[in-house]
Structures are given as structure tokens and as C-alpha cells.
Amino acid sequence: MTQKLMAAGAGVDLAIADSYNLVSRQFKPEDTVINVMGAKIGGRHLGIMAGPCAVESLEQLLTAARVVKGAGAQFLRGGAYKPRTSPYAFQGLAERGLEFLAEARVQTGLRIVTEVIDASAVELVSHYADVLQIGARNMQNFHLLKMAGRTDKPILLKRGLAATISEWLNAAEYIMSEGNYRVILCERGIRTFETYTRSTLDLGAVAAVKNLSHLPVIVDPSHGTGRWQMVRPMARAAIAAGADGLIIEVHPNPAIALCDGKQSLTPENFSRLMYEVEAIAAIAGKAID
Amino acid sequence: MTQKLMAAGAGVDLAIADSYNLVSRQFKPEDTVINVMGAKIGGRHLGIMAGPCAVESLEQLLTAARVVKGAGAQFLRGGAYKPRTSPYAFQGLAERGLEFLAEARVQTGLRIVTEVIDASAVELVSHYADVLQIGARNMQNFHLLKMAGRTDKPILLKRGLAATISEWLNAAEYIMSEGNYRVILCERGIRTFETYTRSTLDLGAVAAVKNLSHLPVIVDPSHGTGRWQMVRPMARAAIAAGADGLIIEVHPNPAIALCDGKQSLTPENFSRLMYEVEAIAAIAGKAID
Amino acid sequence: MTQKLMAAGAGVDLAIADSYNLVSRQFKPEDTVINVMGAKIGGRHLGIMAGPCAVESLEQLLTAARVVKGAGAQFLRGGAYKPRTSPYAFQGLAERGLEFLAEARVQTGLRIVTEVIDASAVELVSHYADVLQIGARNMQNFHLLKMAGRTDKPILLKRGLAATISEWLNAAEYIMSEGNYRVILCERGIRTFETYTRSTLDLGAVAAVKNLSHLPVIVDPSHGTGRWQMVRPMARAAIAAGADGLIIEVHPNPAIALCDGKQSLTPENFSRLMYEVEAIAAIAGKAID
């Protein structure tokens, strides 16, 4: 039904738009649970990923890693390659950033989530990361999706800024059709006319995905709002809506962050968030374990 | 700051777009609590409004009223005048519908929330209703807003389908500037490219309004999703995001509803929703009382 | 087909959303030509409406009227009642503004187009105006539509900021279903994520309406862009796309306009626009007459 609606626009081939299969609840009725070195996401298990927008230095990263580990996160996020609107903005530390992430894993035991922004870099990033992130701007970079589908790493697939739910699930199908079934979806906000927030976080998409697919879906309230003051309430709301986890920007000192400082939580606020999230998760019979 | 952003578009007068005052947190730092015949909305108090989309008959209305009362709602919602896209669609029972609502109040003690769709009907509807609803399509019907501002009834002001948060707060300012300070805001979904859901429920707007205004804000997950399967998760999420209440479509038999059957809850599902909402509210230190 | 697509969303009754009739090409295959005191709009006839956003004084209005008349416009536009986002913004001169408009008609012979913002004012405004304008924010103010449908004046019906083409045509159906068949549609831009322009002018809607309906459709490039530099190119594009006319903001001195100065043309630029529009119209076999 969904796909038929999606496909009803002019010039779209109904049969084809209707064709995702591996991602669907029809194909697999029970929830998929993805195990990343002992941390589970999906079903009754919440996965919490946190850390700075960009890897800036080993010191900054380790400080952030210890903070998020202490508050209960199982995954460290941090960008080594940053897709930026302007070619003159900070583009990330590249492979050196990946090395710092690997070092943070050694020192904290946290699993590493980091973005791969081109198919040619999939092999390199896979060497360092535990979860490969595909960003919103690359959700329909089909060559990248296929390459990600040929790795043995779980893929965190962010929804595009103007992607329909059907297109998002079809992007996941690209990955799965290459043999990699460990896909974690991530709602991170869509683009609307509203300018108070950076994006409009579409928590309805979480409920929709739960109906349509067996894959786990997590939420990014940092990019979804662009304002740190809104991250805690939206993180609570995401879990209450049924999300299987969160990815949160946390910076030891947001005021000096090289990117996204306005949407990064302080360590203190992240701890409060974790406390609230666990309470709501308990009501839903879920836990961070 | 917000208003400056909103006003940054071409051709907008900054000083004026910046000018809402009575609705702002700066004007009144503490949360406004609105008392409707003993039921409070705002601060630590949740208000729950439920009932059918349209008043269809006295019997249908009374059945729905008893159901929602039994599950813990304090308000009965039901439309006597229905704004419909087509002139040939069911337009509501008009004054007879208002009489049925008044009868339901007598029999159940529920407070009545119903829509007024034109300034000329404000007096008549005020005669029957306890809360006057202004619908999304009328959010910038400024004459209606002013007339509502001259009554002594609380006003439930729905956000327009493409209204920015600033425009919505300015609409509330129209009401308050006429002397009626009892305005309850209601997020009911905005229009985006997504077609799986009827609207995109913008729960970020709840968190934003909490920062910008002292007024209570409730959420309508029925219109905000258009699918009954999504109403419970989004109701939970709304409360977790900090909403001060809910307005929910409940029909004794959704399959035969004259309007919005696909988004109406059965009595059983509404009871489950209330149970979940109270649990989440407790975490936030809020209650339905 | 169109209506079926529009109606395919969740919770919408297909049969009813499909039901506009009087506005459709199926009902009346040939183009409707509306004659307003000798000026024709529709078919091979272009109607040009121009003047200030708001009536500010008799002098300002008469200056503008002579300018637009001299450049070839047949209609004078000007707001006596201004729907403004903020209650504290200039709301128009009200009935005195209507009197000035009537005086301008006497002195120039231009037909008067002015907005009516509430059903209760339809009678008063009809007393002064030759064409009643219903603004974007009131496109689904159904009571107002019905009252407009009971007058003997042509109605200029602007598209709502987030209205689908189907909803817009259904709004016209409301007017026609009351017996008034003289409806002129007006595309004035829709709300999107783009912030460089005030709205996104949807000229595809002109072509779409030409397929779906026999009613004339004109374009408002002033509100549709919010920037005077873009008004001329978009006016040309509108006529090339098949529009039956234009409504343009022209102010003797945009720098001191009480509203919308940034999108108002100077007299010189309006004359240039008229010259270009006539050349493009000639290619399409249309003329201002």
C-alpha cells in the first residue's frame, strides 16, 4: 500500500517502485537485532551512539569518548571525513582522524561509527570502523550503497533531507541486495519551510518504518533540530515513538567545536539525557545493554 | 533571535515580524496553566481531549463520550461544523451538533471542545462550547482570531499546515491582544513532500514553543499522521517531548465513521494509549488531574 | 486521474476528493472568458492588474493608478484591508481605503480589485470593488468562499501557500456551487524550503490548471518572488507558460511603501514589463484588449 502511494506520482513506474523486498516486514516479520561486538540494536535493545561532530584531535576525541562511555553509550561517533556545503570549510582530518578513532576504541572499548563519503574509501574506512555511516546527502549515491553492501560491516543509513520513506527503504534494499543484511536506519530530519530548526525531525517516520520494515531505526536529534536545547526532549520523544536508539553530538566544550557546536550537548546534559531515555525505555520494555 | 530568523526572508519587515509580545516567555517567564471548569492544562497538568471527528448523531456522540470519559479524558471533542475540501462532502450537523455536544456534557461531565469556522458563528458556538477550536485552515483568519479574542472561552489554536512557529505565535498574539489570555496551542502536523502520512507531525515545534512561549501546547497525532496505527506511538512521543496534552480522534466504530475513520482509534486502543501516556507523564512529573 | 492522485493520501475519501465538477474541463471544454466592464480575461485575452500593496492615501493611490493606466493595465489593485502576520502591523485604511479606490476608478476608468478578508465584509467591499480578491490565507475559509459565491462580482481566488492544485480547484468549486461562475484563479507562490525568495512561484501550476479547468488563471510575481528584480523575468515567464494575466505591485516610490516595498516595481520598470509581456503574448496569439 505504501509503495503504491509513493509510486502514484506522474512518470513513476508502479511495479518497480513497489519492489523493495528484503527490507520489508512481509519478507521478515520479526524485528532484526544487529549485534555489534556485543552491543545489540533492534528488538528490545537500544543502541546509543555519541561523540563529537568532527574528530578534531586525539585529546578532544578521547575526552569525548570517556564522557559518553561514562554516561552509558556503547558507540563513539565522530567524523574523519566531513561533507561540507562549502569547499572552503573544514573537511576533516581524513585518515589521521580514523587512526584517532581506532585509538579511542582501544582506550575505551567503545565501538566506532564513522562516515564514509565515497565508494573509493569504503575499504579504508572499513579497516578502522565498526559501523559505516552513510550520510543524508549520499542516501541515493547508489554506487556507494552497493559498495557498502559488499562489506561485512553494519551500515548506518541516514535518511536524505528530502527522501520519502519509500526511497529510504529502497536505499536500504540496495545494500541488502548485495548481501549485507545489517542495516540500521537513521531518521535525522527532513527539509521543510520551517527555519527555526535546522531540519524538521520526522518521528512519524520511526513509527512508519516499524510498520513497513523489520530493520532497526534510530534517531539523530542533534542534526534533526540544530539546537542543543531541543536535543533532550526530542531524544525522549524518539524513544517513546519506538526508536531503537539514538545518535547524539556531544562535545567536551561545544563553544569551541569546529563544527555543529550549536547542536552539541555538554557532558552534563548528555548524562541527563541518558537518565531520561532509560526511564522511558523501561516503560517500553527496552533497555541499553 | 527566533523572530529575527523568521523575518530574514525577502520583503518582510523585521521590526514587525519581531513584535509578538504577550505570548512570549520574556513577557511571562512561568508556564501558563489554563483551568477549564476544574481541568487544568499547562505546567504540570496534562489535558486530554478525545472524541469523534464529526458529531454524527446523539447516540454516536454519547457512546464515544462515555468511552473517552471512562479512559480518563477530561474533554470531549467533536465537530458540528466541518471545514471540508469539497463543497459536496459532509459539512456537519451545525447547531444540532452543538446541542448534542451540550447534551453529552450534561450526561458525562466532559468539557466540550468544538470548532468555530467563521467569525459570525463565534457567539453561537460559545453558547455551547467550553473551549473554542480554531482549525489549521483558519490559523490566519485574522477576523476570526480577533472575535475569539473577545470571548471569555479558552481558545484551542491549531497550527496552520504551512505555518512557521513564528506565524503561529503571532496568531495567538492576535487573540491575546484582544484581551483573551487563555490560548492553548495545538501542533497537528505540517505539509511536506512525504505522502505516507497525511501530515508530518512536527514534535520539534513542541520543544520550540516551550522555549519561546509560556502558553500550553498540545498535540493532535490523529491528523498529524492520518493513520490510527501511528497514533499511539506519536501520542507517547508528544508527551515525552513535553506537550501539555493531546487531542485524539476516537470513534465507537471507525469503519463506519463519516469522516477520518482511518485515523480514529477504537475504544480499546484509546484506553491503551491513556495507560502509556500516564506512565510517560509520570517520568516528567506531570499528571492528568 | 489528478484527483485520484491527490486523494491517494491516508484518510482521504477518494470519491469526495474527486468530486469537483463545475470548474473542470470535462464540464466545460472551452476556455471561460470573464468580462469585467469591457476588459476580458481568459481565452485570447490577458488581464493586467497593478497598483500598490496597500492603499495609503488618495494621493498615493491616484499617482499609482495613473502610472499603471498609462502603461496599459486595465485593473487597479490595492488593499484596504490587509491581512498581516502581526496584530501590530499596519492593517489598512478599511472603508476609507475603499472610498479612495472608488475615487480612483472615477478618475481613471480602471476597474478595482481589492481583497475581502471576512465573510461579514463581502457586502461592503462588493459595494466598491469590481473584482473581489480572496487571499492566499483565506483560500480555505469556506464560509467566505460561499458568501463570495452569492455575489455578482468576479472573484480573484489566490492559491493558498501550501494548497495543492486540487484543493485550489475545490475552493473555486465552493464559489461556483453557490452560483457565481466568474472565478479567476491566481498563482502567487507556494511555501518551500527555499529562503532566497519569499515564495516559490509555481508556474507549472498554470500549465496544470489549463489542463484541468476552463477557468482563467493569472500570476502574481510580486508575492511569488518578494524581490522586485525578479518580477519582470517571472512576469514574462508566466505569460509564456500560458497565464491569462498578471497582478503586479507597483508603487510610485517603493522605498517609502508601508508594505511590500521590496517587491514593488517603480513606474519605469512596470512600463518595461508591459512592453515585454505584450511581445510574448503576441507569439501566443494573445493580447491585452
Added chain:
Amino acid sequence: MTQKLMAAGAGVDLAIADSYNLVSRQFKPEDTVINVMGAKIGGRHLGIMAGPCAVESLEQLLTAARVVKGAGAQFLRGGAYKPRTSPYAFQGLAERGLEFLAEARVQTGLRIVTEVIDASAVELVSHYADVLQIGARNMQNFHLLKMAGRTDKPILLKRGLAATISEWLNAAEYIMSEGNYRVILCERGIRTFETYTRSTLDLGAVAAVKNLSHLPVIVDPSHGTGRWQMVRPMARAAIAAGADGLIIEVHPNPAIALCDGKQSLTPENFSRLMYEVEAIAAIAGKAID
């Protein structure tokens, strides 16, 4: 000014969002004219690109090529690699498609425009094509942009489905910052709530780009509407708005096209379109030469 508006959202670094330079009118006040083997685009020169959505066979391609050449197009478009929503949809003939395109150039003298969908394929596609197209979904595939910037081929850069004008110009800046100054922008429609058309063609973006940049900008009314009936009016409108050219889907027999048949013109309709476009271009002092 533009960039300041764009950058006013939460969490965006003003200085950086403001930083495109090489693409701006400030950097180069006069229009850039791009010469592709004798065919010029920009300034007073229109470039017309036409052909099938996908290369299906040599015969289909040659038939289409002769048709569009006969009607006056200077460029043949056709996809050898098709970015498709579903992994199970026709993905193009790949290198064999490129060979057919090269053969069509030999037989007709038309310049070849074709899409490159991954950075790793830039070298291969450059071997066959005269203009490299970067599609809407890849507008912020920054690695691809950089690789395109290192070739000596002109780049046709389509606007993303939800890209702001500022983001689009920044994407062009990525290409130019690598040394390739021959960038042709292409407006192809943005995603809005409207479902009657496949996209909403934003012709205001043409006028905006003309103010902000010296680069040529063309329009794709085929993808921008998704309906062949709307292609001719929107092509006329694009030229009237100031576009420097068009890219149009033409198929010898749209009914059997493997993709986008509903938006493809027949040879007859394309000839009519060319006739109309030349007439409007003449008014603007432009020509296809």
C-alpha cells in the same frame, strides 16, 4: 546578502556559508559563455540538449539523435548509467551505452551529454562524453564534484531535489575550486507537497542565479514536471525567464520507453517546442547558434 539569509539557520557557520566566490557575479560581472565544440551556452547563446532518458539500443538512440538534430538541438542527451530508486529497476547499458553515444556523435555531429554517477567513472565517461552531467541526487557528492573539477570537460550540474540556491552554487564552487571553470547549472525541479507534477519547477531560481552568478543556467522541464503535456509551456517559460538553454527528453516512441516515457516528447512535439522557443528567444535578443 543571499548567503547571509541562507546561513541564518541554527547551527550554520555564517562566515563559511557565505564563502562561495568563483561562481559569484562579484568575482566576474560579465556572463560566462561556454563553448562546446562550437556550440555556445550563456550570454546571448542558447544551448539545446535533447534525447532519450536512457540509451536503450543503437537504433533507438540514432533515431532520436536524428530527430533532435533535425529540429535544431546541438546536444544529444542520453543516460548510460541510470540512478534508479530501486536496485531492481533498469540501470542502463553502462559502457556499451557510452559507445552508442559516441557512434551517434560520429553520425550526427551532435555533442554528447551524459551522466556520471560515481567518481570512479569520471575518467571513463570523459573518454566518450563532451559534457559530463552530475545528477540531482549527486549534487552534494563532494568527491564526485572534485573529480569533475579535475577534468577538462564542461560540467552540467543539476540542482538537488531539496537544495537551496546557495547550496547549489556552493556545489559549483567545489568544481571551480579544482580548476574547471566550465560549469553549466541546470534547474530540474524541487520537491514540494504538490503531487500532480513529479517536481515543482522553480523558474524563480533561474532569475535568482542570474543575479548571483555569471554561470549559464539551463532548465529541464521534463523532470521538472513529469508530464509531457507540460513540457512545452514550461520550456517557453524557462526561456522567457532568462534561461540559457534547455534539456528535454525526446523519444521516438514514448509509449515503449524503458524509463520516463510519460514525460518524453514525441518528435513532432519537440519540433513545435523548438519553434516556440526560438520566437521567445528572439524577443530576448538570444539565439540558438
